[in-house]
Amino acid sequence: MEKFQYEKLQETLYHEVMDNGLQVYVLPKPGFQKTYATFTTKYGSIDNHFRVEGEEEISVPDGIAHFLEHKMFEEPEGDIFATFASQGASANAFTSFDQTAYLFSSTENISANLETLINFVQNPYFTDQNVDKEKGIIGQEIGMYADNPDWRVYFGLIEALYKVHPVHIDIAGTVESIGTITKETLYTCYNAFYHPSNMLLFVVGGVEPEEVFNLVRANQARKDYKPQGKIERLFDAEPAGVNERRRTSRLPVSLPKCLFGFKETKLGITGVERIKLDLTTKLALDLLFGSSTDLYQKLYDQDLISDGFGHEYNSDPNYAFSAIGGDTRDPEELLRVITEEVNALIQTGFKRENFERARKKKIGGYLRMMNSPENIAHEFTRYNFRGGDLFEVLPIYESITLEDVNQRLKEHINWEQMAVSLVVSPE
Amino acid sequence: MNKSLFERGSVNNIRIHVLPTKRFKTFAISVYAGIPLQEETVATTGLIPFVLRRGTASYPETTKFREQLEHLYGAGFGFDIYKRGDYQIVQLRMDTINDSFVNSEESLLEQSFSFLGEVLTQPVTENGSFRASYVAAEKETVRKKLESIINDKIRYAAERCLEEMFRNDPYRLHPLGSRAELSGITPEGLYEAYTNWLQEVNLDLYVVGDTSLDEVIRLVEKSFKIERPQAKQYTGTNVNFNTGDVRTVEESLNVNQGKLNLGLRTSITYGSDEYASALVYNGILGSYPHSKLFINVREKESLAYYASSRYDGHKGMATIQSGIEIANYEKALEIIKNQLEAMRQGEISDLELSQTKAMIRNHVVEMQDSAFEMIAYDFNRVISGKERSADELLEQVEQITSKEVTEAAQTFHLDTVYFLKGEKGE
Numbered sequence: 125m126e127k128f129q130y131e132k133l134q135e136t137l138y139h140e141v142m143d144n145g146l147q148v149y150v151l152p153k154p155g156f157q158k159t160y161a162t163f164t165t166k167y168g169s170i171d172n173h174f175r176v177e178g179e180e181e182i183s184v185p186d187g188i189a190h191f192l193e194h195k196m197f198e199e200p201e202g203d204i205f206a207t208f209a210s211q212g213a214s215a216n217a218f219t220s221f222d223q224t225a226y227l228f229s230s231t232e233n234i235s236a237n238l239e240t241l242i243n244f245v246q247n248p249y250f251t252d253q254n255v256d257k258e259k260g261i262i263g264q265e266i267g268m269y270a271d272n273p274d275w276r277v278y279f280g281l282i283e284a285l286y287k288v289h290p291v292h293i294d295i296a297g298t299v300e301s302i303g304t305i306t307k308e309t310l311y312t313c314y315n316a317f318y319h320p321s322n323m324l325l326f327v328v329g330g331v332e333p334e335e336v337f338n339l340v341r342a343n344q345a346r347k348d349y350k351p352q353g354k355i356e357r358l359f360d361a362e363p364a365g366v367n368e369r370r371r372t373s374r375l376p377v378s379l380p381k382c383l384f385g386f387k388e389t390k391l392g393i394t395g396v397e398r399i400k401l402d403l404t405t406k407l408a409l410d411l412l413f414g415s416s417t418d419l420y421q422k423l424y425d426q427d428l429i430s431d432g433f434g435h436e437y438n439s440d441p442n443y444a445f446s447a448i449g450g451d452t453r454d455p456e457e458l459l460r461v462i463t464e465e466v467n468a469l470i471q472t473g474f475k476r477e478n479f480e481r482a483r484k485k486k487i488g489g490y491l492r493m494m495n496s497p498e499n500i501a502h503e504f505t506r507y508n509f510r511g512g513d514l515f516e517v518l519p520i521y522e523s524i525t526l527e528d529v530n531q532r533l534k535e536h537i538n539w540e541q542m543a544v545s546l547v548v549s550p551e
Numbered sequence: 552m553n554k555s556l557f558e559r560g561s562v563n564n565i566r567i568h569v570l571p572t573k574r575f576k577t578f579a580i581s582v583y584a585g586i587p588l589q590e591e592t593v594a595t596t597g598l599i600p601f602v603l604r605r606g607t608a609s610y611p612e613t614t615k616f617r618e619q620l621e622h623l624y625g626a627g628f629g630f631d632i633y634k635r636g637d638y639q640i641v642q643l644r645m646d647t648i649n650d651s652f653v654n655s656e657e658s659l660l661e662q663s664f665s666f667l668g669e670v671l672t673q674p675v676t677e678n679g680s681f682r683a684s685y686v687a688a689e690k691e692t693v694r695k696k697l698e699s700i701i702n703d704k705i706r707y708a709a710e711r712c713l714e715e716m717f718r719n720d721p722y723r724l725h726p727l728g729s730r731a732e733l734s735g736i737t738p739e740g741l742y743e744a745y746t747n748w749l750q751e752v753n754l755d756l757y758v759v760g761d762t763s764l765d766e767v768i769r770l771v772e773k774s775f776k777i778e779r780p781q782a783k784q785y786t787g788t789n790v791n792f793n794t795g796d797v798r799t800v801e802e803s804l805n806v807n808q809g810k811l812n813l814g815l816r817t818s819i820t821y822g823s824d825e826y827a828s829a830l831v832y833n834g835i836l837g838s839y840p841h842s843k844l845f846i847n848v849r850e851k852e853s854l855a856y857y858a859s860s861r862y863d864g865h866k867g868m869a870t871i872q873s874g875i876e877i878a879n880y881e882k883a884l885e886i887i888k889n890q891l892e893a894m895r896q897g898e899i900s901d902l903e904l905s906q907t908k909a910m911i912r913n914h915v916v917e918m919q920d921s922a923f924e925m926i927a928y929d930f931n932r933v934i935s936g937k938e939r940s941a942d943e944l945l946e947q948v949e950q951i952t953s954k955e956v957t958e959a960a961q962t963f964h965l966d967t968v969y970f971l972k973g974e975k976g977e
Binding site: 132133134155156157158203205206209210211212213214215229230231232257258259260261262264265267268270271272273274329375376377378379415416417418421424425427430431451481482484485486487488489491492494495496497550 | 572573574575576577613614617618620621622623624625626627646648652653688691692695696698699701702703704705804805806807808839840841846849850853854855856857874875876902905906907909910912913914916917919920921922
């Protein structure tokens with residue numbers, strides 16, 4: 125058991141790697157009633173083409189990681205939600221581009237709930253019948269998102285930016301693609317990506333670290349995992365430029381939705397450098413589009429934006445993009461004013477006082493996030509899978525300079541790399 | 552788990568509730584301002600916080616106002632407007648880093664209070680009124696918010712179901728009012744409404760964090776520039792649990808998925824002795840993945856991705872919501888009605904009962920890990936006049952029998968069925 129003390133954050137983190145390769149982290153939160161645990165595999169919607177060392181290369185249907193997540197909750201003895209409920213735990217799961225997380229939160233029966241979490245994720249049970257049944261449920265989930273204009277404008281942007289990379293494929297797939305999923309394809313994906321060496325268990329809350337490690341050690345010792353070779357994720361070459369300049373979807377909306385973004389060109393970076401690049405980009409976006417900026421106020425005063433205008437930066441070593449926008453009465457005018465003002469800022473760079481204030485805000489936001497066991501577990505895992513450490517973010521923020529942010533502004537805001545996604549009402 | 556640890560005081564008829572604790576990295580501050588929900592005042596009251604967040608006497612320009620929040624290490628600042636029983640509540644929130652984590656020269660708590668006090672009591676004014684440009688812009692923002700409800704079909708269907716169910720009760724009103732009422736508001740009229748509101752409104756200020764009641768009282772006295780000679784009390788909600796025939800309302804929009812929403816009335820409210828029975832009833836019916844609705848609508852029939860129920864003890868009502876294939880309307884409705892009937896007939900297994908109790912227990916106990924949830928739970932006491940600590944609620948839930956759940960089930964009556972379907976027919 126390793127122990128890491130983060131004095132500035134007043135947090136202590138414990139870590140151990142199990143013999144089979146499973147990474148386990150425990151963050152005790154004295155005084156907290158609940159324990160929150162996530163059991164996450166580094167496997168998401170983008171992993172649709174891969175080869176496990178010593179095995180054949182394979183391509184799988186769109187939406188299968190998410191389908192697998194749904195199906196994991198079924199065990200030979202019934203629905204695992206019922207077991208969690210009997211033990212007073214609230215359980216859930218989610219699938220993103222690059223990970224699938226299973227989780228519970230509970231204030232009692234912590235050991236039993238931890239065992240349940242680990243065991244159900246390590247015990248796949250797929251039948252022709254239960255796979256078929258799920259297609260109806262996920263079909264409704266897909267239908268629900270199809271009616272959601274925010275989801276449509278967001279995915280429209282990714283589709284406009286990316287031509288080849290599977291990040292542009294909807295996480296749930298389509299009714300047609302999930303129609304081709306069978307129990308055999310599910311087992312293939314399960315066996316490739318749910319090996320303990322590809323997974324991370326994070327436990328946060330009112331727990332004793334040694335007890336958690338003892339429990340997980342004993343649990344894993346009962347299971348007979350053979351060492352697994354390296355997983356090679358295969359991605360066809362993505363063209364540097366955007367797929368389409370503009371994509372428009374039609375759905376009844378009160379005002380057009382306009383989201384634009386820039387496809388990152390600086391890729392392939394991991395670890396601390398990647399984290400620093402991310403944080404620097406986010407600072408630059410906040411200095412451009414944050415609600416205290418002159419640009420934001422100007423757009424608001426001209427009635428071109430409203431509450432809900434926002435920005436984000438989504439990144440991975442293989443793909444990265446920004447997404448900026450919201451509802452607007454006039455997408456063309458909005459883009460025109462933004463282009464003009466942003467170009468002016470690229471020339472002058474940001475003011476030092478604005479930079480210092482934006483950084484202060486980010487540091488405050490980071491510390492506030494540390495109040496939430498859920499956010500800590502999710503963010504820690506996300507950082508870890510990218511080769512970084514959530515608890516080392518403060519010194520990185522401190523190391524970022526105004527010059528770094530100005531440099532990033534010039535690099536990222538490259539109009540050749542921009543695409544626009546619109547959702548407008550049907551004609 | 553112990554009984555409420557909030558320490559109480561009062562300044563200028565603002566009730567003060569403070570929970571001193573070192574558990575969090577922030578100070579959580581919440582102001583609840585509640586007045587009766589009324590057609591005449593709902594739109595103006597809803598607009599007030601939008602204008603207040605544009606600027607104060609010290610930070611009249613909005614960019615400066617927001618920069619000040621960033622100086623406070625990006626203090627979280629926000630507001631919500633919602634209905635709680637027959638009251639329209641404006642809630643202002645701040646979440647500020649505890650000074651011990653950063654190198655701040657002045658106390659961040661003190662600065663946060665200066666800020667929040669000004670927001671509420673010293674807005675920027677011109678010629679004795681709100682700044683006209685801010686009022687005009689915020690009217691526009693609220694109008695857009697009201698119009699955008701239709702974008703999210705889940706929310707739209709939920710709002711429409713309530714509107715239909717309470718068509719003869721102020722509860723039908725949207726907490727931001729209607730576009731028609733909004734359009735007539737002038738800066739002068741709004742400023743007058745604001746000064747009246749400050750006098751008439753129930754004010755409760757909560758702080759959870761590493762502070763004390765004495766310190767908070769001192770900060771409120773210093774930062775809230777307001778004289779309120781009269782004490783205010785919440786006086787309860789009108790609950791109409793007599794239902795006639797079930798009313799069915801269907802509406803067509805350009806949607807892929809149908810939204811089925813049901814409204815139910817009950818005589819059991821937050822203040823009732825049977826409140827815990829109603830909570831358990833709702834849990835068994837539809838709050839969890841082991842609940843009847845999830846199992847029967849989703850897992851057994853694959854009809855939906857979501858199918859759940861929600862109980863609102865402040866208004867004595869419950870809602871059921873599900874997203875389904877439009878052609879499956881009759882089938883889904885029948886299955887849902889069957890679950891309601893099964894509950895009335897007492898078809899409740901020991902397992903359902905024990906699982907539901909365990910889930911409620913978990914939820915109540917874990918509220919203590921969130922400052923804002925502890926505050927929200929305590930506010931139930933203020934608005935309902937019913938003292939029921941989290942400990943007492945846990946004890947009551949533990950005692951509930953399936954007979955009591957069945958009795959509770961018999962008080963829930965289906966009132967409205969609302970179905971949002973596509974335009975192209977089935």
